[in-house]
Amino acid sequence: xxxxxxxxxxxxxxxxxxxxxxxxxxxxxxxxxxxxxxxxxxxxxxxxxxxxxxxxxxxxxxxxxxxxxxxxxxxxxxxxxxxxxxxxxxxxxxxxxxxxxxxxxxxxxxxxxxxxxxxxxxxxxxxxxxxxxxxxxxxxxxxxxxxxxxxxxxxxxxxxxxxxxxxxxxxxxxxxxxxxxxxxxxxxxxxxxxxxxxxxxxxxxxxxxxxxxxx
Numbered sequence: 001x002x003x004x005x006x007x008x009x010x011x012x013x014x015x016x017x018x019x020x021x022x023x024x025x026x027x028x029x030x031x032x033x034x035x036x037x038x039x040x041x042x043x044x045x046x047x048x049x050x051x052x053x054x055x056x057x058x059x060x061x062x063x064x065x066x067x068x069x070x071x072x073x074x075x076x077x078x079x080x081x082x083x084x085x086x087x088x089x090x091x092x093x094x095x096x097x098x099x100x101x102x103x104x105x106x107x108x109x110x111x112x113x114x115x116x117x118x119x120x121x122x123x124x125x126x127x128x129x130x131x132x133x134x135x136x137x138x139x140x141x142x143x144x145x146x147x148x149x150x151x152x153x154x155x156x157x158x159x160x161x162x163x164x165x166x167x168x169x170x171x172x173x174x175x176x177x178x179x180x181x182x183x184x185x186x187x188x189x190x191x192x193x194x195x196x197x198x199x200x201x202x203x204x205x206x207x208x209x210x211x212x213x214x215x
Contacts, residue, residue, distance in 0.1 A: 008037070020045045028052075119164075124149070129178070130163065132156045135201075140166040141173050153179040153205055162200035165211075167193060175199060175209055184209035191215075 011019070013033035023029050023040020030037050031051075038049040121138045127148040132155050141147045149165060167173040167190040174189040175182060175197070182188055183202070188209055190197055197211025 016046050020047050022046075023049070125169075130155060130199075134163050135161040136163070138164040138166065140168050141171075142169040144170050146172045146174065149173065149175045150178050151175060151180045151182060151199065151207055155201070157201040159201060159203045162198055162207075164196065164198050165190065166196040169193065172214075177207075179205065181206045182209055183207070184213060186215045187213050189214045 008028045008030045009023070010030040010032050013031050016029065016031055021029075022043070022045050023038065025040055025042035027040040028037050029040065029046065034051075036051040036053070038046065039052050040049065119138050120136065121140060123142060124139050124147065125141050125143040127150070129150040129152050135155075135157050139149070147167075147169075165173060165175065170193055172189055173195075175184075176188065182199075183206065191212045191214040195212035197209055197213060200208045200210070202208050
């Protein structure tokens, strides 16, 4: 009598998982890696089927081993000695203070003014340049045409000397510099008829013009 062998569908666990076939209803699949089987439902894929048979209970977890004794901490090394600070150098001697200069001799006071002494008034009705002898004078113009008073260099005046200027006419009187400097504000032109101004020597060819000046 002939013998018939029935072989179950089989494969390794890796192949079953990778291929994930759907077993026919009642078809048995054998996992040759684990030695376990699954029975198909005709619907569920291999990975969704449970292995046939009862699974044994999980064994009791073993007792955790005793933790070893912690080793002793090594001793801290000795700290190095701090270096010696260098000696501070000596401070140098302070230099001698220079001698104070000798104060100049004060000049003799000038003669007191005297309004009883008549002032030297001169008319200048055309444009003119000041000369050394104009210091202390009063120069006026009665012209109806513009007059220019020029202040040149080299008058030889001392600081504080000056000249008075007046405009008695209906035209303008303007003071202008020629190689000199005139300090004035707001201008160097007398404002109107009967306006007056004083030109004072300040040194180094510089003059100060003060009075009734045009804006």
